[in-house]
Amino acid sequence: MDSPSNVSSTESLPLFPLHTVLLPGAPLGLRVFERRYLDLVGECGRTGRRFGVCLILEGEESGAPATPAAFGVEAIIEDFGTEPGGVLTLSVRGARRFRVCRTSARDNGLLVGHVRWCDGPEEEGTGPRLLPEHAVLGTLLGELLQKVGGMRDAPNLRLLEDADWVGWRLAEILPITEEQRLALLQEDDPHRRLQHLLVWMDEE
Incomplete structure (x- = not known):
């Protein structure tokens, strides 16, 4: 992790740690029922912001904040719905890769990553050709x-x-x-x- 003097150029990004790796361009379905993540989805809807998905290194998807991997992918919400019982479902797609320099936790237990974006092509099909x-x-x-x-x-x-x-x-x-x-x-x-x-x- 970077020292505080090196994180001035980072951007804050709410994190959704999972036992799954989200990849750039890949779809992922989520079931959202914990209050911290319902609040996160509401925030994304109001502000147009996105959130990050990181693989869990230690801990669980629910309960106490888990320890996320240092690399993750930005998630774009493409669709949403509800299941019987009121569980929110999301369809997201991976976008940019990022590196987590440090994390902090909100009062509701939501992890926030202070991240740097990784280099990569801005559009599909614009990357280097296969060797x-x-x-x-x-x-x-x-x-x-x-x-x-x-x-x-x-x-x-x-x-x-x-x-x-x-x-x-x-x-x-x-x-x-x-x-x-x-x-x-x-x-x-x-x-x-x-x-x-x-x-x-x-x-x-």
């Missing part, structure tokens, strides 16, 4: 997306040649652990992310 040694991963992703159908619209060729996009979508689909997804989230270089995926696939 020749990773071309097979773009082909694999195209085949997987056809098989899983309905996950998202069929990507165009430009996306299947984008190292950032291919890496995140494979991390979303492949049966890897949450700890492995967190390792990818901490990696700034999209080519190294793809290399990690190749190694893990060879180990299976």
Whole structure:
């Protein structure tokens, strides 16, 4: 964690720690029933702000504030509804990666991260092209997306040649652990992310 003298350039972001890693561009469904998170959703609705999702390193999703991982992803609320009993449901999608420099807790137990945003392409399809040694991963992703159908619209060729996009979508689909997804989230270089995926696939 950074010292107080180095956090002046950080931005505060409410955190929603989970036992799941949210990835850039990936969808995630949430059930919200604790008061602190209901307040958070209301705040996002009033102000247009977003919140961050981090993997829980220690603790639980409900009850006392959990210990979040140092890296997470900004969540954009795309839709919401209610279940019988009044439980709020959210459909969110991952956006920018961030690093948590320090955390604080509000009176209601909600964690707030003081974060720095990580570098990354601003739009899908604008990342670096796949290296020749990773071309097979773009082909694999195209085949997987056809098989899983309905996950998202069929990507165009430009996306299947984008190292950032291919890496995140494979991390979303492949049966890897949450700890492995967190390792990818901490990696700034999209080519190294793809290399990690190749190694893990060879180990299976």
